[in-house]
Amino acid sequence: MALRYLLDTNTLSDLIRHPQGAVAKRIATVGEQAVCTSLIVAAELRFGAAKSGSPRLSERVDQVLSALDVLPLEPPADRAYAEIRWHLTRQGTPIGPNDLLIAAQASVLGLTVVTANNGEFGRVPGLSVENWLAE
Numbered sequence: 401m402a403l404r405y406l407l408d409t410n411t412l413s414d415l416i417r418h419p420q421g422a423v424a425k426r427i428a429t430v431g432e433q434a435v436c437t438s439l440i441v442a443a444e445l446r447f448g449a450a451k452s453g454s455p456r457l458s459e460r461v462d463q464v465l466s467a468l469d470v471l472p473l474e475p476p477a478d479r480a481y482a483e484i485r486w487h488l489t490r491q492g493t494p495i496g497p498n499d500l501l502i503a504a505q506a507s508v509l510g511l512t513v514v515t516a517n518n519g520e521f522g523r524v525p526g527l528s529v530e531n532w533l534a535e
Contacts, residue, residue: 408515436469480504
């Protein structure tokens with residue numbers, strides 16, 4: 401089965417906090433081989449763990465990330481980034497820089513972004529977005 405879902409930071413944060421929660425149940429339904437995350441998300445999670453100063457949290461982040469495909473950021477995501485950013489800038493509805501990189505990556509790979517941040521990702525034209533925390 402091919403990758404279909406790119407899990408965003410808030411989705412993985414919930415999985416880290418609630419290993420048997422809604423996200424884990426949904427992963428079990430769609431299959432572990434269908435989910436991945438971005439290097440950008442991995443960096444955000446590792447920053448949050450470092451900032452907290454909690455070795456236990458760092459260990460949980462390591463465990464979750466080691467169980468997922470962490471996709472590198474590669475071309476043509478740079479072109480998609482430029483196009484998406486220019487579109488949103490013209491609309492007067494920019495999104496955060498990390499979310500923009502995640503959206504560009506998911507867009508070129510044809511992945512659905514799984515996030516609780518529908519407000520930002522929902523503004524990206526053509527991007528498929530789901531919120532597994534609201535279901």
